[in-house]
Amino acid sequence: xxxxxxDENGLRVDGRKVDELRQIKIEAGVLKRADGSxxxxxxxxxxxxxxxxxxxxxxxxxxxxxxxxxxxxxxMIAFSVSDRKRPGPDRRSVEISKIISEALEYVVFxxxxxxxxxxxxxxxxxxxxxTRCAGLTAASVALADAGIPMKDMIPSVAVGKIDxxxxxxxxxxxxxxxxxxxxxAIIPRTGEILLMxxxxxxxxxEFNRAMEYGFGACEKIYxxxxxxxxxxxxxxxxxxxxxxxxxxxxxxxx
Amino acid sequence: MKExxxxxxxxxxxxxxxxxxxxxxxxxxxxxxxxxxxVADGKIxxxxxGIKSTKSNYVNVIPLGGRYIPVxxxxxxxxxxxxxxxxxxxxxxxxxxxxxxxxxxxxRVEFGDTARYLNVGDTILAKVLMVDETKRVQVTMKxxxxxxxxxxxxxxxxxxxxxxxxxxxxxxIQLIKSHTNCRIFVGQNGRIWLxxxxxxxxxxxxxxxxxxxxxxxxxxxxxxxxYLESVxxxxx
Amino acid sequence: MARAIMSDIKRDHIHKLLSKGKxxxxxxxxxxxxxxxxxxxxxxxxxxxRVMLGDTDVLVGVKIETGTPFxxxxxxxxxxxxxxxxxxxxxNFESGPPDEDSIExxxxxxxxxxxxxxxxxxxxxxxxxxxxxxxxVDMYVLDYDGNLFDAAFLGAVAALxxxxxxxxxxxxxxxxxxxIRNTPISCTAVQIENSILFDPTLDEEKVAAARLTVTTDExxxxxxxxxxxxxSLTLEQxxxxxxxxxxxxxxxxxxxx
Numbered sequence: 162x163x164x165x166x167x168d169e170n171g172l173r174v175d176g177r178k179v180d181e182l183r184q185i186k187i188e189a190g191v192l193k194r195a196d197g198s199x200x201x202x203x204x205x206x207x208x209x210x211x212x213x214x215x216x217x218x219x220x221x222x223x224x225x226x227x228x229x230x231x232x233x234x235x236x237m238i239a240f241s242v243s244d245r246k247r248p249g250p251d252r253r254s255v256e257i258s259k260i261i262s263e264a265l266e267y268v269v270f271x272x273x274x275x276x277x278x279x280x281x282x283x284x285x286x287x288x289x290x291x292t293r294c295a296g297l298t299a300a301s302v303a304l305a306d307a308g309i310p311m312k313d314m315i316p317s318v319a320v321g322k323i324d325x326x327x328x329x330x331x332x333x334x335x336x337x338x339x340x341x342x343x344x345x346a347i348i349p350r351t352g353e354i355l356l357m358x359x360x361x362x363x364x365x366x367e368f369n370r371a372m373e374y375g376f377g378a379c380e381k382i383y384x385x386x387x388x389x390x391x392x393x394x395x396x397x398x399x400x401x402x403x404x405x406x407x408x409x410x411x412x413x414x415x
Numbered sequence: 416m417k418e419x420x421x422x423x424x425x426x427x428x429x430x431x432x433x434x435x436x437x438x439x440x441x442x443x444x445x446x447x448x449x450x451x452x453x454v455a456d457g458k459i460x461x462x463x464x465g466i467k468s469t470k471s472n473y474v475n476v477i478p479l480g481g482r483y484i485p486v487x488x489x490x491x492x493x494x495x496x497x498x499x500x501x502x503x504x505x506x507x508x509x510x511x512x513x514x515x516x517x518x519x520x521x522x523r524v525e526f527g528d529t530a531r532y533l534n535v536g537d538t539i540l541a542k543v544l545m546v547d548e549t550k551r552v553q554v555t556m557k558x559x560x561x562x563x564x565x566x567x568x569x570x571x572x573x574x575x576x577x578x579x580x581x582x583x584x585x586x587x588i589q590l591i592k593s594h595t596n597c598r599i600f601v602g603q604n605g606r607i608w609l610x611x612x613x614x615x616x617x618x619x620x621x622x623x624x625x626x627x628x629x630x631x632x633x634x635x636x637x638x639x640x641x642y643l644e645s646v647x648x649x650x651x
Numbered sequence: 652m653a654r655a656i657m658s659d660i661k662r663d664h665i666h667k668l669l670s671k672g673k674x675x676x677x678x679x680x681x682x683x684x685x686x687x688x689x690x691x692x693x694x695x696x697x698x699x700x701r702v703m704l705g706d707t708d709v710l711v712g713v714k715i716e717t718g719t720p721f722x723x724x725x726x727x728x729x730x731x732x733x734x735x736x737x738x739x740x741x742x743n744f745e746s747g748p749p750d751e752d753s754i755e756x757x758x759x760x761x762x763x764x765x766x767x768x769x770x771x772x773x774x775x776x777x778x779x780x781x782x783x784x785x786x787x788v789d790m791y792v793l794d795y796d797g798n799l800f801d802a803a804f805l806g807a808v809a810a811l812x813x814x815x816x817x818x819x820x821x822x823x824x825x826x827x828x829x830x831i832r833n834t835p836i837s838c839t840a841v842q843i844e845n846s847i848l849f850d851p852t853l854d855e856e857k858v859a860a861a862r863l864t865v866t867t868d869e870x871x872x873x874x875x876x877x878x879x880x881x882x883s884l885t886l887e888q889x890x891x892x893x894x895x896x897x898x899x900x901x902x903x904x905x906x907x908x
Contacts (some may be wrong), residue, residue: 191527192675192794194741195705197481205694209793215482215510226549234746236737239789240696240712248735249748250790270453270462275549277510282739284791286710305437308481308575310462312453313438350438383741390436390464394479494658506656536659568664608660613667617677 166323166338167411173337175204181327182318182381187389188307197307199389201299204332204360205289209399212307218268223278228271233262233281235296257293264317264346264355265300270310279309290336293320294344301387306393315355315380317346320371322329327367329374339368345375349383352376404407432478435461443472469510483574483604489543490561492569492602493554495535500527505541508571508604511552517532519544519555521562526647537566538608540600567598567610570620572627574605580626581615587626587636592642595619618646655743669846675854681895686906688805688826690813692709698829699792702806705852708740708794711806713814715829716783717777717821728783732761734790742797745870759837759877760790760804763866766841767835767874770811774830777823781791784816786887799854800864800877804837809907835874836903837866838896842884844887847891849899862890865896869904 167173177183183204188292192198195211202208237258239245250258262284281304283296289311294317301314321331322341331339337363341361347354425594430455451463453476461467465476475623485507496512497504503515515533517524519635522532540562544555556562572580580601593601597611597619607623609616622639641643657732665675673868678684684705693699720727734757736744749757764770775784788811790803814829840858848855856862860882866875875892878884884892 181719192708193741193796195739197480209739213738216742217512218833226776227743234738238710238712238735238791239733239787240693240699242695245714245716245787245789247734274510280667282737284737284793287695289695305464306480308464308478310451310481311437312455312460312462314436319668349437370649387436387439391434394434394464494656496656536656536662538658538660564660566663567660569658569660613664613671615676616664617668617673 166277166335168172168327170211173323173328173365175332177387179326180377182330182378183332185298185385187302187385189302189389189393195303197303197305197308197309199299199302199306201295201302203295204330205287206285206295207257207287208292208295208299209284210288210296211281211284212300212302212309213281213282213302213304214279214305214307215274215309217277218276221305227275229274229276230270230271230278231266231269231281232278233265233283233300235261235283235285235293237288237292238284257296260295260356260358261293261297261300264297265304266310267353267355268301268315268348269304270312273310279304289333291344292320294346296326298347298382298386302358302389303388313348313350314383314386315346315348316355316379316386317344318375318378318382319344320378322361322367322371327363327370329378330372343368343371343375344359345379347373347376347377347379348410349380353398430624433467434465435467436464437461441467446474447472447474449473451478456539456566476568477576478577479577480483480573480575483507485511485513485543485546485604487543487545489603491543491554491604492600492606492608493539493541495537495539497531498529498533498535500529503529503533505539505554507541507543507552507554508606509552512548513541513543513554513555515539515541515556515580519557520551521556533563534610538565538569540602540608564600564608567608568616568620570607570609570623572605572607572623574603576627577601577603577605580623581605582636587639590636590643591619591622591624595622615647618643627635661854662858665855666844669843670847674848676852678850678887680847681849681899683801683899685843686703686805686903688809688906690809696810696814696887697817698810698812698855700806700809700813702802702809702849704798704802704805706794706796707798707802708792709799709802709905710791710793710859711803711810712791713810713829714745714789715814715816716785717782717823719778720754720780720783721794722780724772725780726776727772728770730761730765730770730772730788731785732757732788732790732807733799734760734763734799736792736795737801740792743877744795752873755877755879756803758791759800759864759875760788760807762875762877763804763835763837764788764807765810765864767833769808769831769833771832771837773831775816775845777791786811786814788896790795795853797856797885798839798840801850802835803821804866805903805907808834808836830861833868834904834907835866835868836896836907837875837901838892838899839864840892840895841880842882842888845888846889846897847888861869863892865893867897867900870899 197212346356495504570582698713
């Protein structure tokens with residue numbers, strides 16, 4: 162398939178440039194029962210994330226007397242992929258859950274809530290390459306929506322290589338012929354890298370270019386995360402201007 | 416009997432209003448870090464989703480959501496979820512269930528006789544007695560007005576909406592009370608207890624739900640008033 | 652599923668309202684919450700539907716593959732139904748293999764589809780005894796506010812009716828719609844202190860003594876039933892639920908088309 166994924170004008174199978182993201186839509190606060198939630202459409206990926214907590218940690222023996230535990234479960238639903246996936250965790254989803262939990266643990270102020278757990282559930286409803294990045298992006302918004310104290314939100318994106326070229330945000334079709342794939346997640350303000358995996362084959366120069374693309378894209382995704390949260394609460398802000406609530410003394414008469 | 420509600424401490428005077436998200440820069444020099452903030456590289460950032468508020472040199476983030484975190488002295492509405500021989504376990508809508516010791520109730524309870532006084536599923540009006548550094552919480556019923564609640568209905572709202580349900584100088588809650596003739600207690604943990612004529616309770620709950628849920632929150636007081644007037648005649 | 656403790660005050664409030672013939676959300680005893688159905692929500696499925704029943708939100712997908720038939724039905728396709736009460740949907744749902752609640756849900760939906768002969772399984776035979784179409788119905792609860800049975804059933808029926816058999820990509824000729832013969836509808840009611848309430852919310856389910864799900868076909872005939880919970884129903888109550896399900900089923904069927 163060499164030489165077929167990028168045309169003579171430098172455009173990819175879906176018409177994107179090498180450093181162009183797919184269409185991304187983020188919505189915050191989409192579920193009623195969860196303490197916080199977010200829905201992300203990222204190209205043909207559809208992802209839901211929900212947060213419960215901080216709440217009593219189960220199983221109990223995992224409780225940490227000094228801090229909260231961040232426990233993420235990443236799951237692909239049975240019909241999210243072309244061949245039906247048997248429900249339940251597999252080795253891939255266990256690994257992804259672990260690295261996403263670790264990335265989120267870094268930003269959550271876990272020491273505020275000893276002995277509790279902050280549970281993050283990511284459900285991939287429709288998968289089209291890059292689901293862990295879309296999932297982590299959604300999870301960050303869901304955590305903020307749940308009012309969890311945290312340093313920052315974490316945008317995430319994958320950079321890959323096709324036809325010997327570094328390209329941003331592979332779609333499924335490209336991923337099938339990818340020569341390398343590198344999902345990353347960062348805090349844009351500080352440049353801290355919180356998730357990084359790579360498989361395939363890259364030179365150091367290619368890696369440097371990939372990180373350049375990835376960092377640039379994360380800035381854009383971060384803006385979409387912020388916009389989603391501000392949109393969700395925008396009307397309440399207007400209300401606040403009207404309803405100035407002064408500090409009141411507690412009183413209680415039975 | 417004069418009824419009154421428990422007010423929230425969150426309802427502080429705000430001068431600047433702007434929605435901020437975690438990680439957003441709030442100030443880089445002049446102000447001091449308040450609630451819902453953290454400092455990095457000498458700058459102040461938001462640690463929580465909320466409304467930015469600057470008050471007497473402090474910059475705070477007033478949360479828009481999140482779980483209720485108990486503070487000593489808060490009046491809360493709790494639910495008994497477990498019983499031991501010398502204490503009860505109370506769910507106060509926070510990450511931490513709170514023990515209520517037999518010494519902290521207004522009755523003399525013999526060891527092992529706890530179930531005679533409070534049972535699983537009972538609702539109580541309690542006060543947060545103490546919160547230690549590891550967030551262990553204890554509640555008490557030994558204060559004026561604290562008691563087991565009976566009858567009426569319980570409504571759960573986000574604790575961050577408590578100031579809005581109470582309103583400016585208690586105006587909102589007073590509006591609901593005067594139209595529905597209900598007794599209403601608002602716990603700082605986002606639980607509200609109402610009692611009165613059952614039809615009126617239903618109306619009062621609708622009004623509280625409007626405040627808690629309505630996405631369209633412009634002219635809230637007016638709209639709540641319109642609703643109440645459309646279904647009730649003022650009682651006095 | 653871990654059961655949350657219901658406060659006595661909330662329980663009594665439901666009872667008091669019921670004694671006046673009222674429900675907490677103002678509905679009448681036989682009134683369903685608002686239903687919305689979004690078909691083909693997931694493109695990677697051969698058929699799918701997302702159903703909102705009030706605040707209950709269920710996503711159902713249908714995957715169709717080739718495989719071998721069961722030896723006792725060599726000339727019929729295979730229907731397999733599965734439900735997942737994922738912890739995203741409720742603080743009381745836990746991760747792990749399907750528990751008794753999700754298995755009951757899957758089996759009740761499966762019975763309604765199978766016994767109403769909704770799908771013509773004989774038309775899903777490719778080579779008798781060797782190759783047939785396997786039809787997997789997977790139901791995921793995304794947000795839980797009671798009455799999963801009817802939300803999941805509506806989702807399953809809508810998803811199946813939107814499903815295309817992927818014959819072309821399997822080298823079996825042209826794609827064709829799943830052969831549908833019937834549109835069954837399930838209606839669920841609970842008994843609380845001898846009042847009957849259809850489409851119970853989560854709080855109503857928590858105080859309910861007994862539950863009955865009735866699946867009817869287009870003729871109004873009964874095709875599947877499931878009584879649940881620890882309490883009992885009188886024959887009169889069962890008859891009333893069945894008659895009402897037949898009536899409500901007609902309206903719900905129009906939503907699916």
